[in-house]
Amino acid sequence: MIGVDGDLLASAPLVDLPIAVEITIEAPSTLPEFIGSAEATIEKFTAQLGGRLAGTARTATRLWVLVHLPTDEHASRLTEVPLPAKASITVAPAKDPAWSIFERVRPVDMEEQSMRDLAVMAELHAAGDTGGVRRIEHVVTGVEGDRAESFARAAGTVGFKVASHDGDRMVVVHDADPTDMTPDSWTLRLIAERHDATYDGWGCEVRLPLSSTNPKRRRRRRR
Numbered sequence: 001m002i003g004v005d006g007d008l009l010a011s012a013p014l015v016d017l018p019i020a021v022e023i024t025i026e027a028p029s030t031l032p033e034f035i036g037s038a039e040a041t042i043e044k045f046t047a048q049l050g051g052r053l054a055g056t057a058r059t060a061t062r063l064w065v066l067v068h069l070p071t072d073e074h075a076s077r078l079t080e081v082p083l084p085a086k087a088s089i090t091v092a093p094a095k096d097p098a099w100s101i102f103e104r105v106r107p108v109d110m111e112e113q114s115m116r117d118l119a120v121m122a123e124l125h126a127a128g129d130t131g132g133v134r135r136i137e138h139v140v141t142g143v144e145g146d147r148a149e150s151f152a153r154a155a156g157t158v159g160f161k162v163a164s165h166d167g168d169r170m171v172v173v174h175d176a177d178p179t180d181m182t183p184d185s186w187t188l189r190l191i192a193e194r195h196d197a198t199y200d201g202w203g204c205e206v207r208l209p210l211s212s213t214n215p216k217r218r219r220r221r222r223r
Contacts, residue, residue: 004055004105007119009112013099017052017068020096021075025063027087034084035063041081042067049074055105066101069093113189114182116201124178127206133177136204137163138188142197144168151195158187168197178204 008014023042027035039056042065046053051069058064069075075093083089094101107115138160143151148170152162160172176184181202189199 018097019069019072020101021067021093023065024090030058030063038081054102113186117181130207136176138172138202139200140170140192143170147195154191
């Protein structure tokens with residue numbers, strides 16, 4: 001099972017973090033109750049060193065973690081994590097300014113879109129969103145002229161309406177529950193790509209419990 005930091009899908013490579021550090025833990029089990037403290041310590045040390053935890057992969061007995069650091073000066077500190085009995089750890093830093101290791105584990109296609117959608121959902125949840133169907137705005141860029149008209153028609157056949165079109169930027173909307181967005185975002189992304197355009201993400205209101213101290217709703221968008 002492989003996981004990556006969803007925020008890095010759009011921003012990697014980060015030029016100020018050129019050092020890739022591959023951390024491998026071999027253990028009788030990689031369940032959280034066995035190596036959870038090791039994972040938490042790796043994340044804490046990475047943050048203290050000014051780095052980013054970029055990805056993880058695990059099998060039943062092996063945990064692989066990829067972090068990126070500004071320098072390799074203190075990378076050896078990542079060996080100082082608590083391990084369960086009969087476990088071992090190896091730490092291998094290397095210069096990788098292009099983030100080529102990250103690119104090898106980067107999710108692709110629908111899996112990548114799902115991770116982007118989950119990141120938006122996590123932001124909504126953290127903001128106190130109460131859920132439910134509402135207006136969703138999707139942004140597509142690179143649509144002009146005849147391609148814009150063709151894109152709008154194609155999107156319309158699957159339930160999207162054009163809300164605005166400014167230059168090469170178009171906003172299309174529909175009503176949906178943001179907790180299950182990937183089937184819609186993936187469909188719109190495919191339509192955009194067929195029209196040589198770029199799907200830039202979606203956003204919606206944050207629905208908060210209405211009260212006298214919190215009468216408004218906020219908007220949250222991820223690009």
